[in-house]
Amino acid sequence: MMDPTMTRDEHPEEGMIHAWLDGELDPQAAGAMAAHVESCASCAARVAEARGLIAGASRVVGALDDAPAALPAWGSGRGGAEGGGRPARRRFRLTPTRAAIAATVLVAAGVTLTYQRTGPDTVAGTHARAKSAASPAAAAAAPALATRDPLLDSAIKRKLAATQPPRAVEAAAEPGLPVAPPTVITPDTVAPVRVAAGRLAVRSVRETTSAVADRARTSGVAGASGAATGASGVASVAKVIDSAANPAREARAARPTVQTATSIPLPRECYRVESANGARALWGSVEAPFIVALDASGGGARVLTADGVDTGTGATWTRSGADSILVRLRRLGFQGTLALGTPGDVRSGVMRSAPLALALGEVVTTAAGTESAPPTMARRRVRARVDQPAASTSANKAPGSPAVAADAVNAAPAVPIIARQTACPSR
Amino acid sequence: MVPPDRLAALFAQYHAPLVRFLTRRLGDRDWAEEVAQETFVRAMRQETITSERSWIFAVAANLVRDEARRDARHRRRLELLAEQAKADAVVEPEPTSMERAADRAHARRAIDALAERDRDALLMKEEGLSYEEIAAALDLSVGSIGTTLSRARRRLMEAYEALRDEGTGAQRTAGMMERG
Numbered sequence: 127m128m129d130p131t132m133t134r135d136e137h138p139e140e141g142m143i144h145a146w147l148d149g150e151l152d153p154q155a156a157g158a159m160a161a162h163v164e165s166c167a168s169c170a171a172r173v174a175e176a177r178g179l180i181a182g183a184s185r186v187v188g189a190l191d192d193a194p195a196a197l198p199a200w201g202s203g204r205g206g207a208e209g210g211g212r213p214a215r216r217r218f219r220l221t222p223t224r225a226a227i228a229a230t231v232l233v234a235a236g237v238t239l240t241y242q243r244t245g246p247d248t249v250a251g252t253h254a255r256a257k258s259a260a261s262p263a264a265a266a267a268a269p270a271l272a273t274r275d276p277l278l279d280s281a282i283k284r285k286l287a288a289t290q291p292p293r294a295v296e297a298a299a300e301p302g303l304p305v306a307p308p309t310v311i312t313p314d315t316v317a318p319v320r321v322a323a324g325r326l327a328v329r330s331v332r333e334t335t336s337a338v339a340d341r342a343r344t345s346g347v348a349g350a351s352g353a354a355t356g357a358s359g360v361a362s363v364a365k366v367i368d369s370a371a372n373p374a375r376e377a378r379a380a381r382p383t384v385q386t387a388t389s390i391p392l393p394r395e396c397y398r399v400e401s402a403n404g405a406r407a408l409w410g411s412v413e414a415p416f417i418v419a420l421d422a423s424g425g426g427a428r429v430l431t432a433d434g435v436d437t438g439t440g441a442t443w444t445r446s447g448a449d450s451i452l453v454r455l456r457r458l459g460f461q462g463t464l465a466l467g468t469p470g471d472v473r474s475g476v477m478r479s480a481p482l483a484l485a486l487g488e489v490v491t492t493a494a495g496t497e498s499a500p501p502t503m504a505r506r507r508v509r510a511r512v513d514q515p516a517a518s519t520s521a522n523k524a525p526g527s528p529a530v531a532a533d534a535v536n537a538a539p540a541v542p543i544i545a546r547q548t549a550c551p552s553r
Numbered sequence: 554m555v556p557p558d559r560l561a562a563l564f565a566q567y568h569a570p571l572v573r574f575l576t577r578r579l580g581d582r583d584w585a586e587e588v589a590q591e592t593f594v595r596a597m598r599q600e601t602i603t604s605e606r607s608w609i610f611a612v613a614a615n616l617v618r619d620e621a622r623r624d625a626r627h628r629r630r631l632e633l634l635a636e637q638a639k640a641d642a643v644v645e646p647e648p649t650s651m652e653r654a655a656d657r658a659h660a661r662r663a664i665d666a667l668a669e670r671d672r673d674a675l676l677m678k679e680e681g682l683s684y685e686e687i688a689a690a691l692d693l694s695v696g697s698i699g700t701t702l703s704r705a706r707r708r709l710m711e712a713y714e715a716l717r718d719e720g721t722g723a724q725r726t727a728g729m730m731e732r733g
Binding site: 139140141142143144145148150176179180182183184186187189190191 | 573576577580653656657659660661663664675676678679683684697698699700701702703704705706707709710713
């Protein structure tokens, strides 16, 4: 590249000194240059000056990058050192602008896939084009090299035309969004009746349980005509009206619920319960066989004799899904359950009951007297106390609590029963 | 056409130095980004590229020359930027910032004072291009690059020193006028 035949007596040109300092001389020429500079004071001064120029020019060029805010702080490693030093590469940092440009480049790569392929290009080719473009005639013939490239634009247009044909805009045949059905508001003719029935029902709840039960018994099987016989009958009518007006709510209400014995029995589902092994069996105070009449509309039940006479024993019942039925005895002094199995005309089940013995207990409290005086009985109070069954002597269970009652029932012997569905007695 | 993976490699390797070269060359970062983008778009169209770095810098330098010839808007923009830089230097309260801004303005004017070929050669050398690559990019002989660079460096420093002396003299004069 440089003159390798330079002797020690020839003073190198300034360009060669720069090339030497830039590390661009081949080893032979570089060695000759070094030997000459060592022996030539003037050339050594020129080399020193050239070093200053290289460093100074690098610093001035670097000052162009010294932008306060808008420009990133470019790396400052530069300046060709003697012996082949190259400007240090700056780190490539990813910035939003660069990312956007990269994305643009990739998109353009996709566009140019459809662009006609050109032949190999070289640096000389770029010069040739630049020179041809510099002449006026060629400039008129060839589009100018500018940031907006007509070839690229036309390629983009062709690409868009191929991939995105023009679309005709027309009204949709059907609305894009589903249309809700028109809201039909019908006058609620049963609302006043329901309000009145609700008021009467609330009033009936305020009455004692026994009074309601007696009234229900005296009014007989309530139907629509029973509305006039009492508050409970009105409530039943309201329920019928409500179920007719709102079948969905009625369906929800058909789920297992527990209702008190105050519910007025509607058409019943009755089972004749008898001991499965023929042994004597009692459920509470009622001896099998007996009839359990389940309210079809609620969770109330009554226990009747085999002849259909009310024993005065109430019960509640729940249905577990569509299968078993659990009847809970509700009678003063007794706790019991009656479980009926698989549905059908004949159900097998288990019956338990246990008496809840009531006993009188004393609670003695003493007054806070003086130390000298003996404690005196200040008050003596008698309260009813539920004897704790032997099976539920757990210390952490309060006597009389539901847990205790449940334990008492569970501790009672299980009597296998057979329940046959039967026609409900007329009364 | 250059394969996409090769193009991505080219972009990763040369985008930053190319933008830096163009920013120094044009004095406008946004403009430099545009020209760099156009350069890579053109690179995509090539079947093959020999001597990639010199090709990219050559295309970029050609784009700058062609566009600078045709679009005077950027020149006016450069002038506005130079004026803005001066204004910023005046209103900047910190002396160090003032000095940096003045230094930058002097460097810009000194670079602009160079001949186009000398300026391109010098800026390409600062970006690490070898003499052979610079020669290929500027369509010069390799043996002339040393001379070109030595001339560019000397003229750059002379212009820069002159501008700095001029600025110092102007400041001195202004200070004397203020005191007087």
